[in-house]
Amino acid sequence: PTHQLWGGRFSGQPHEALQALNNSLPYDARLYSDDLDASKAYAEALKRAGYLNSADCDVIVKSLELIRFDWVERSIKFLPSDEDVHTVNERLLVNITGELGQRLHTGRSRNDQVITDMKLWMRKANRETLGRLRLLIEACVLQAEQHLGILMPGYTHMQRAQTVQFSHWLLSHAFALREDCLRLVELRERSNVMPLGSGALAGNPLGIDRLWLAERLGFSGVTANSMHAVGDRDFVVDFIYCCSLVSLHLSRLAEDLILYSTQEFDFIKLADGFATGSSLMPQKRNPDSLELIRGISGLITSNLTGIMMTIKGTPSTYNKDLQFDKQYCFQAHDKLAQSLDVAVGVVSTMQVQRHQMEAALSTDMLATDWAYYLVRKGVPFRMAHHYIGRVVALAEQRGVGITEVPLGELQQICEAFGADIVSVADYGLNVQQYNVVGGTATVCVLEQLRQLKDFCMGL
Numbered sequence: 155p156t157h158q159l160w161g162g163r164f165s166g167q168p169h170e171a172l173q174a175l176n177n178s179l180p181y182d183a184r185l186y187s188d189d190l191d192a193s194k195a196y197a198e199a200l201k202r203a204g205y206l207n208s209a210d211c212d213v214i215v216k217s218l219e220l221i222r223f224d225w226v227e228r229s230i231k232f233l234p235s236d237e238d239v240h241t242v243n244e245r246l247l248v249n250i251t252g253e254l255g256q257r258l259h260t261g262r263s264r265n266d267q268v269i270t271d272m273k274l275w276m277r278k279a280n281r282e283t284l285g286r287l288r289l290l291i292e293a294c295v296l297q298a299e300q301h302l303g304i305l306m307p308g309y310t311h312m313q314r315a316q317t318v319q320f321s322h323w324l325l326s327h328a329f330a331l332r333e334d335c336l337r338l339v340e341l342r343e344r345s346n347v348m349p350l351g352s353g354a355l356a357g358n359p360l361g362i363d364r365l366w367l368a369e370r371l372g373f374s375g376v377t378a379n380s381m382h383a384v385g386d387r388d389f390v391v392d393f394i395y396c397c398s399l400v401s402l403h404l405s406r407l408a409e410d411l412i413l414y415s416t417q418e419f420d421f422i423k424l425a426d427g428f429a430t431g432s433s434l435m436p437q438k439r440n441p442d443s444l445e446l447i448r449g450i451s452g453l454i455t456s457n458l459t460g461i462m463m464t465i466k467g468t469p470s471t472y473n474k475d476l477q478f479d480k481q482y483c484f485q486a487h488d489k490l491a492q493s494l495d496v497a498v499g500v501v502s503t504m505q506v507q508r509h510q511m512e513a514a515l516s517t518d519m520l521a522t523d524w525a526y527y528l529v530r531k532g533v534p535f536r537m538a539h540h541y542i543g544r545v546v547a548l549a550e551q552r553g554v555g556i557t558e559v560p561l562g563e564l565q566q567i568c569e570a571f572g573a574d575i576v577s578v579a580d581y582g583l584n585v586q587q588y589n590v591v592g593g594t595a596t597v598c599v600l601e602q603l604r605q606l607k608d609f610c611m612g613l
């Protein structure tokens with residue numbers, strides 16, 4: 155008999171061009187373990203429904219374990235007729251158990267089988283991704299904690315804006331990653347619903363206890379509509395979206411760090427392990443690690459558009475187009491994992507250049523604080539903003555800093571200026587004024603650190 159699962163009504167094998175396109179083993183083989191887990195549970199469900207006796211069920215379950223061993227040992231040889239991981243596992247089972255193995259697929263379709271496998275796989279992938287995110291948040295927290303109190307120019311539009319703490323800046327990236335974690339946790343809970351028992355599309359007519367199966371496989375519930383279940387890949391889109399967003403966050407962090415590691419900025423220095431040299435210019439130290447992180451986000455995000463384009467226009471229930479979901483999903487996951495590993499390495503080993511950051515502060519960055527000084531003297535903010543603007547223009551004209559404009563001249567611009575304006579010249583003190591929740595004052599940055607640490611502990 156043919157190894158093909160569906161050979162009965164066919165007179166020959168599929169054309170080899172079709173076999174080549176149809177063969178998903180190169181990318182779905184990694185589902186072997188989830189496929190075996192789901193099959194073991196399904197065999198037990200068949201026993202409970204009266205379609206397998208206890209002894210036969212035991213033989214199937216033990217044989218599936220033997221097959222797992224062969225996968226681990228890499229001793230499985232694929233045949234040209236093997237279409238996908240499900241076909242291989244079933245062929246191997248029939249090799250071991252003969253006619254008995256042919257009973258396992260009773261009432262089941264690869265349509266409900268493959269998404270059950272995918273969901274089992276994704277549960278692990280989700281946890282793994284969360285683990286990596288946690289490591290990166292912790293690396294940010296550690297650097298922020300060790301370098302608390304270091305000042306740096308904060309930028310908007312890449313223009314010097316206001317003084318902030320280095321830790322405040324670094325944690326701004328960590329908080330984006332925290333949101334990513336929350337998204338993954340939410341997705342894990344929402345998608346942990348079992349499709350098995352949906353059959354090809356109509357459901358299962360053999361009295362399979364889906365609730366029991368779901369519990370056995372660690373799902374928190376069962377899908378409510380079999381036709382929806384077999385055609386649904388939204389959970390894959392969601393996962394790839396989560397991966398894409400993480401990759402964009404890593405890309406933005408990388409962009410900041412690339413800039414800050416230039417000789418012109420010199421705010422941070424990459425460790426040797428995360429920098430590379432030039433084959434031509436002996437002096438070069440290139441931030442390839444960060445450029446790769448920035449670049450790979452394009453590839454990861456392309457998987458999101460890829461899967462969405464694949465789903466678009468497919469009619470209801472299962473269609474073979476959906477087989478490609480795995481390539482997008484696995485690539486997004488794998489590339490993100492590599493990217494996260496590098497990001498953790500970069501952040502935890504980078505050297506923070508306190509002197510260079512603080513030397514980059516300039517008195518124009520006090521302008522906003524000067525406006526607040528006038529506000530505290532009773533000047534309406536819009537007016538204060540205007541007066542300080544004039545001070546900045548005057549100082550610029552003379553080629554000096556605003557702190558060098560004599561008090562008399564300041565008072566000509568606005569009479570609310572007093573001798574105490576000199577107290578608004580200290581960058582460090584200015585930073586401490588921003589003590590609102592979320593601000594850059596030390597108490598607030600400490601609170602951010604606490605929140606992130608708590609979050610990581612609870613993850």
Ligand code: ARG
Binds near residue numbers: 238264268476477
């Ligand atoms: N390898 C297939 C996939 O990943 C399994 C489902 C095949 N179903 C079918 N009716 N051909 O989508």
